[in-house]
Amino acid sequence: MKLNLLVVAGDGIGPEVTREAVAVLNTVAELEGHEFSVTEKRIGGIAIDTDGTPLPADTLEAALASDAVFLGAVGGTKWNALPPNTRPEAGLLQLRAALGGFANLRPAFAVAELAANSPLKSEIVAGADILFVRELLGGLYFGAPREWNKSTGEAWNTMRYTRDEIVRVARIAFQLAEKRDKKLTSVDKANVLEVSQLWRATVNEVAAEFPDVTVEHQLVDSMAMLLMTSPRNYDVVLTENLFGDILSDESAVITGSLGMLPSATIGGKVNLYEPIHGSAPDIAGKGLANPLGAILTAALVLRHSAGLEAEAAIIEKSVRRVLEEGFRTPDLARGNTTDFKVLSSTEMGKQVRETVNEMLTTETI
Ligand code: NAD
Ligand code: IPM
Ligand code: MN
Secondary structure: OEEEEEEEEEOOOHHHHHHHHHHHHHHHHHHHOOEEEEEEOOOOHHHHHHHOOOOOHHHHHHHHHOOEEEEEEOOOHHHOOOOHHHOHHHHHHHHHHHHOOOEEEEEEEOOHHHHOOOOOOHHHHOOOEEEEEEEOOOHHHOOOOOEEEOOOOEEEOOOOOOHHHHHHHHHHHHHHHHHOOOEEEEEEOOOOOHHHHHHHHHHHHHHOOOOOOEEEEEEHHHHHHHHHHOHHHOOEEEEOHHHHHHHHHHOHHHHOOHHHOOOEEEOOOOEEEOOOOOOOOOOOOOOOOOOHHHHHHHHHHHHHHOOOHHHHHHHHHHHHHHHHOOEEOHHHOOOOHHHOEEOOHHHHHHHHHHHHHHHHHHOOO
């Protein structure tokens, strides 16, 4: 099959992890005779420095003309003093809005061998497998009015949702729940916020279309606690934009590291794929970044934009296998490090590619 992928690697560790993810895609393409063409463009801080804007017009044009967009990460200390609408992060938000994907899928699963080294007790995390469905185009991120009025010393943002925006993301979450454990947990703050009351009422309406799926509602504050005490109780977790941002980073504790979590944004003109972590300025340029979240994101490209489910599953199995074999990037090497083989980002990428290669040549798909 043919796939035109636009790669916007961005800042900090973005290029370091993206390189490994693209290399895994190339391994699959070479072994199976697919034509994945990769175009690279600038986004984020690097684009501010060279083009004066975090989302240059040619990047946006190439994104809209592609079959899928892969983003590494944007942002960094150099651009922290800029106001929100001109920062590197604004480029990402503009790209999300232009591509139109509103359902951001963030799978988080625990690998048994990693659970043993998790900050949480292994009996709590082992076997946890959650799919966050985060609404990505509404809420505080895009609501108007928004302003910091420096003369009065006030600032405000608006958490706004329409019923239709909730219906469309809820339907995707229910459809995904139907194919998994048929359990959906919707997260809100309906004890305080009108927007959450609309959210809850609308999710209940959509639930009637999916009688096989059990629905429960959780308030976001206690959900933050429940995810840590009983992560295995959750299957699909549906959230508005900011709650999903926070809870999905929290779930990094279940997987062992923020560097383990992938995402796919679907429902718009062009799907957008991003590991959920940021540019990690503290470790950038040192070869320490965990590329597995980006590599798992590459698997999502194959699943959601290329129709290559078997190949996607092989990448996911390969990631599990290298972890089972004791390979770790430093972020995952907790506890007794003599038990692990600690690898750099590029060594970890190579390890996964070799495993993918082996699985693709020995398994019938
Ligand atoms: P971050 O995700 O960059 O880092 C948080 C912590 O996790 C750091 O200690 C970092 O070293 C670690 N970490 C993150 N990814 C890792 C990986 N792959 N391997 C190993 N360790 C990893 O979050 P932050 O420090 O709060 O933000 C830094 C910048 O990134 C900010 O400018 C922020 O806005 C931006 N950001 C961008 C994205 C994105 O582009 N999608 C997402 C989140 C944050
Ligand atoms: C993420 C990031 C982004 C978000 C930022 C960088 C705009 O934190 O993808 O999780 O808040 O959505
Ligand atoms: Mn985030």
